Amino acid sequence: MKALYFNEFGNSSVLKYGQVADPKPTNHDLLVQTAFIGLNFADIYRRRGDYQIKKHAPYINGYEAAGTVVKVGNAVENWTVGERVLFVDVPLANAELVAIPVEKAIKIPSDLTTKMAATIGLQGLTADFLAHDLVRSHPGDNAFIHGISGGVGQLLAQILMADGVNVFGSVSTKAKQQVALKHGASKVYLRVPGWHQKLESDFDAVFDGIGSTVPLSLKLAKRRGTVVFFGIAGGNPPKIDLLDVMGKSQTLATGDLWDYLTSAKERQRRSSRLFAYVQRGLVKPVEPTIFDLDQGKQAYDYLESGKSVGKVLLTPED
Numbered sequence: 001m002k003a004l005y006f007n008e009f010g011n012s013s014v015l016k017y018g019q020v021a022d023p024k025p026t027n028h029d030l031l032v033q034t035a036f037i038g039l040n041f042a043d044i045y046r047r048r049g050d051y052q053i054k055k056h057a058p059y060i061n062g063y064e065a066a067g068t069v070v071k072v073g074n075a076v077e078n079w080t081v082g083e084r085v086l087f088v089d090v091p092l093a094n095a096e097l098v099a100i101p102v103e104k105a106i107k108i109p110s111d112l113t114t115k116m117a118a119t120i121g122l123q124g125l126t127a128d129f130l131a132h133d134l135v136r137s138h139p140g141d142n143a144f145i146h147g148i149s150g151g152v153g154q155l156l157a158q159i160l161m162a163d164g165v166n167v168f169g170s171v172s173t174k175a176k177q178q179v180a181l182k183h184g185a186s187k188v189y190l191r192v193p194g195w196h197q198k199l200e201s202d203f204d205a206v207f208d209g210i211g212s213t214v215p216l217s218l219k220l221a222k223r224r225g226t227v228v229f230f231g232i233a234g235g236n237p238p239k240i241d242l243l244d245v246m247g248k249s250q251t252l253a254t255g256d257l258w259d260y261l262t263s264a265k266e267r268q269r270r271s272s273r274l275f276a277y278v279q280r281g282l283v284k285p286v287e288p289t290i291f292d293l294d295q296g297k298q299a300y301d302y303l304e305s306g307k308s309v310g311k312v313l314l315t316p317e318d
Contacts, residue, residue: 001023004060029101032067033096036065036315038093038118040151040303043062064087112278119313120283131156141204144170148180148185154310158284159282174190209233212232212234212237213234221248289313290312296314
């Protein structure tokens with residue numbers, strides 16, 4: 001099979017495209033022919049050597065894709081060749097074929113395209129987890145999202161709005177501002193000097209995937225409000241004085257999706273809830289940016305540039 005791979009860690013120049021050995025599925029696996037492969041910031045960190053990656057010769061990045069089952073293990077039930085599948089936490093995904101444990105396979109509904117499933121996959125399940133597990137918002141609440149036009153941000157915003165929450169956010173460019181406003185955000189702030197000065201203690205919940213902005217997020221949150229910390233796109237947060245947090249009766253919530261996505265049943269339940277937002281027209285992600293798998297270097301560079309809005313997908317040759 002063809003795959004995007006590398007032999008040593010480094011910048012995007014280490015990426016190569018070519019023939020590698022086919023995966024060897026076990027009796028408990030599905031062999032999936034990928035159609036759309038999700039590219040995420042974690043893949044950049046793995047390529048650099050800054051994040052855990054499955055040992056493999058050569059290294060093959062990626063953990064998320066959607067495609068079609070081409071082989072079913074002898075011990076697998078309730079799956080057949082030709083069914084469409086989404087997975088979000090299986091290694092070696094930057095390839096034409098991936099062997100996935102059946103418990104990590106998510107069935108794609110008949111009225112959802114494979115491309116849409118890949119577009120909302122990992123980011124959508126993350127957004128659903130943030131909105132429904134780490135904070136319990138109520139209709140009429142005000143929520144703020146740093147990086148509201150990003151892959152998680154735009155889906156989280158739409159889920160919260162569908163749940164009756166008033167959503168605000170921040171972005172780095174006017175183009176990204178327009179994307180968020182188009183999706184129905186109440187107000188979106190450009191990150192220019194002083195943009196947040198009149199917003200202190202305004203929000204019931206603040207979602208922070210930047211990391212370095214956690215002290216600001218605590219200022220934006222109301223007394224008894226919640227700050228949800230879920231990423232370090234802008235660097236690690238500084239040390240927080242928990243006495244200050246306690247002094248405003250605030251909650252600093254954090255968590256890992258994998259502590260909730262713990263079984264095939266849980267994957268299907270949560271993905272069905274996510275898919276329902278799309279099926280009802282309540283979540284409409286922007287069109288993904290798609291690169292051929294052999295253009296992997298360009299795709300990584302594009303994501304790393306910070307210019308992307310929404311999902312970046314890789315697609316193997318037909």
